Amino acid sequence: MIGFEGAIAVEARGHSGGLAMLWKNKEKVTLNSLSNNHIDVTVEVHGLHKFRLTGFYGEPNRAKRYETWNLLRRLSTEPLSPWCIIGNMNNVLNQLDKRGGRLYPNHLIQGFQSILDDCNLHDLASEGYQFTWERSCGPDERIEIKLDRALINDSLMAQFAEAKLTNLEISTSDHDPIFLEPMVVTNVISVAHFRFENAWLKEPMCKKIMEDTWHMNQGKTLQDKIVICSVVLQKWGKEITGCFKNCINQCKMIMKMVKGRTDANSRKLYKEESKKLKEIYSQQEIFWRQRSKQLWLREGDQNSKFFHSSTKMRRKINHITFLANNADVQNSVLLDDIDTKEVKDALFHMHPDKSPGSDGMSPGFYQKYWSTMGEDVVNVVKKFFANGTFDKHLSIL
Template sequence: MWSKLQNLKSVSNLPWLVIGDFNEALWNFEHFSVTPRAEAQLVPFRDTLEICGLVDLGFSGVPFTYDNKRSGSVNVRVRLDRAVATNAWRNLFDFASVDHIPSPCSDHVAIFLKGEPDLGPVGGKGRRYEVSWERDSSLPEVIKQAWAAVGEVQNRAQLRDALTITMRTLGTWSRKFGNVMRELAKSRTQLEELMSMNADREDIRKVSDRMNELLYQEEMLWMQRSRISWLKEGDRNTIFFHSKAVWRARKNKIRQLTDSIGVVHSDFAAMSKLANEYFRGIFSADASPDASPVIDLWETMVTTEDNDRLCAPFSDKEISDAMFQIGPLKAPGPDGFPACFFQRNWSTIKESVIAAGD
């Protein structure tokens, strides 16, 4: 590995970052074991970094990245994973930092490299139905009670109000879960402390089990935001889902808009007003054109019987079929509910939805 790194350095002077498992420590104080590492084993790594001009970016978290998970004198913990970079790279990313993130699923901790935050116009965030709530068996009953408290729904305005009230109820109910990210961070910190203290394996297992559940919830959270429907949850695809969600957010983020006279706006309030006026204009009916001269030239293709069928009220079956043909996580409305909320609670809300559509 060391010769390959040196060869790469010899053919390029571009800013360079190397991150991952080097399978070696730099110094003996990074090796926590009864048996020390041979100094001759460490020197080639240090020499390679010096030749390549690579500097260790440091870290925050536990001082080791590998734990063989054994007890007593045979336990070995060592910092094998790290991020190193040239000064040219560090000048481009002044605020880069590295976190060691413990995981219950591996004998290595995760190496998380953070850069500068993505700043830009941000609007207010509404409530969102989280698929991870469905892990709680009491959710259907909570929704049923919230919907029953709304009363009879006869039109779309009442349906909108019913959804708003239900979302408010779910928001209050879901507080017991806390924020998945924060709870996961707490569990990681707790696991980190237990690992550092060489605590009892049973205590570590309990925290690991809790962390596994939170990791699954995190995976579902990012799957929901990525809108990926062809990959099944539960296979630890969190990184993929997160990457897709971040890509979607960056792709869909509107940073500036140009008005009709060529003025560029980047303020969120100004862009909101401009977008509202634009779509209000293009979707407004123009009463000035007279279409009758053109319509008279068209040959009638739809029979009276066909027209009657097309204009007939939607049946309950047609509405239900249409509902269950929607992708469960596709494009939730402004009320924050994706299609899966309606699909999984159809027996509770079916009559109200159909009544509102009549």
């Protein structure tokens, strides 16, 4: 009667609970599991990978809220695929999700936050009115809470990059409905290019890779050395910047295990892991700082920025042999040969996190290993000023 070919329902328990899921094409949805608190299905959309959709109702009894966490944890162990959980979670993620009445119990907030972290789920930001549930507590007081939301994993976020969740304000229920629009974005196949991560600069192995590349390839051009070095660094670097979360969790686990012990070995281990954790956090900060839009998108700099810096005081246009004001001294300075100090100063005046050029190397890479590669860089710059040619595959920042 209402135009749906498929439907699954879970009966309400008294005045609470009750779930229903309806869809128009019965061949496109497969039931995985259900309970009093969830309906989990696999949805097949033409032209896209299958994804999981879970209608959810969190345990309303706070004393039994752990049952909600356990259910989410069990569901997260299913085969990894794009996954969305949507419904009434009966919990908030922070105190800003509640207005009026007493503060929400912190242990429940922390429990909800922890389970999302354990299950690698993200709270999808919503548009519209902030709260989805309300209750009047007298003529002048009202309690409002954001209980209804959508949680998604990384895979679904990638597949539906512009998914939109809206809180609809018109409802006869104490809960306002929420509306999820997947907004599928067609993926464009792109070639991944190497990019040096400044977080690697804190790793001794990075220095060794770079120095070995230079020493083993004497006589080759700067471009060739950069290409060889980037191939090795890309393979090695994935193990460093690709597992920040695992490394952080491992450090925390060890620190928690030995914390409070008074023997010398435990104190030593705690100190070592604490130092390691700080180092990982520092690398992670550098990793994301290097991706900051303020630095990466402010200017599309490649080759030109280096030479704008190095020629700031020596505007050499074609062959300058005479200045209009006959300032012979200034003219002489402009026509002097490039020296190592001038090149180094120009390079070290650049922010180490500035975006790289086509060679993938950041200013931080050249600055950190100047003692090894500086001569090669200077030679390339001198060649440019001598004959006006420059290898297009190098950025030299």
